[in-house]
Amino acid sequence: MIEVNNIKKSFGDKVVLEDISAVMEAGKCNLIIGTSGSGKTVLTKCMVGLFKPDSGGVSFGGQDMLAMNDEERKELRQQIGMLFQGSALFDSMTVEQNVMFPLDMFSTLSHSDKKKRVNEVLARVELKDAHKKFPAEISGGMKKRVGIARAIVLNPKYLFCDEPNSGLDPQTSLVIDKLIKELTQEFNTTTIVVTHDMNSVMEIGDHIVYLYQGRKEWEGTNKEIIFSKNDLLNKFIFASEFLQDAKDMRMLEMKGKIANDRNMDDLLQ
Ligand SMILES: Nc1ncnc2c1ncn2[C@@H]1O[C@H](COP(=O)(O)OP(=O)(O)O)[C@@H](O)[C@H]1O
Numbered sequence: 625m626i627e628v629n630n631i632k633k634s635f636g637d638k639v640v641l642e643d644i645s646a647v648m649e650a651g652k653c654n655l656i657i658g659t660s661g662s663g664k665t666v667l668t669k670c671m672v673g674l675f676k677p678d679s680g681g682v683s684f685g686g687q688d689m690l691a692m693n694d695e696e697r698k699e700l701r702q703q704i705g706m707l708f709q710g711s712a713l714f715d716s717m718t719v720e721q722n723v724m725f726p727l728d729m730f731s732t733l734s735h736s737d738k739k740k741r742v743n744e745v746l747a748r749v750e751l752k753d754a755h756k757k758f759p760a761e762i763s764g765g766m767k768k769r770v771g772i773a774r775a776i777v778l779n780p781k782y783l784f785c786d787e788p789n790s791g792l793d794p795q796t797s798l799v800i801d802k803l804i805k806e807l808t809q810e811f812n813t814t815t816i817v818v819t820h821d822m823n824s825v826m827e828i829g830d831h832i833v834y835l836y837q838g839r840k841e842w843e844g845t846n847k848e849i850i851f852s853k854n855d856l857l858n859k860f861i862f863a864s865e866f867l868q869d870a871k872d873m874r875m876l877e878m879k880g881k882i883a884n885d886r887n888m889d890d891l892l893q
């Protein structure tokens with residue numbers, strides 16, 4: 625679990641984060657959404673310790689990051705897996721070498737055990753026969769899989785994904801989203817996904833924090849979004865008239881279902 629407690633952050637006289645608090649639970653995909661410039665990246669950077677908030681703090685598993693000593697902070701870093709925007713693979717390294725990199729940096733495993741672990745995670749993200757390929761030789765979706773394999777190779781407790789779908793077609797995006805969700809549940813990681821992909825929001829949004837101009841404007845689940853009356857959120861999520869109509873239809877449909885279920889209950893009593 626990660627707790628964000630009353631984080632404030634300004635650059636000069638520009639307030640970028642205004643008193644943000646949120647609880648990100650383990651085993652869930654916690655999404656941070658909002659238009660560009662709303663503070664998503666600054667918030668995630670504060671969470672992983674790349675920025676120091678002006679006030680407030682972040683705790684991991686109940687431990688305040690700012691109160692940690694160097695040793696504890698180093699240990700925490702190793703429990704954080706990161707999938708960077710655009711995958712950020714090393715171009716001069718093969719897929720296998722890319723995934724091996726965190727093991728070379730942080731683990732004391734023997735070379736053959738490292739290879740075994742690399743094989744395991746590459747199999748887990750369903751990448752076979754790509755070990756010896758270079759990033760330039762594989763598709764965008766495959767690159768993301770390599771990025772995910774590298775992010776989970778050290779068995780992280782916390783997984784941060786910045787725009788995991790950028791540059792992918794909708795179908796491949798969905799496959800990557802589902803993979804992130806499966807891994808989150810399988811390993812009970814506390815997963816943070818920064819996204820403005822509405823498919824992701826609806827597909828994997830167990831918990832969604834909507835930022836608007838540095839404020840937490842709305843918080844809830846993907847199911848609650850359908851019923852939300854928050855105008856700013858609705859404008860952001862259901863930007864087109866088409867989607868607004870789809871939301872209204874879905875709401876009517878779900879209301880009907882709820883009403884029907886109630887009738888069923890009445891009949892059964
Ligand atoms: N290092 C920085 N110095 C000054 N301003 C910054 C810095 N990083 C981000 N900002 C400003 O903070 C605001 C939020 O940025 P960011 O978190 O990157 O937005 P998002 O990720 O939601 O698109 C923007 O107005 C941006 O210009």
Ligand SMILES: [Mg+2]
Pocket residue numbers: 664665
């Ligand atoms: Mg950003």
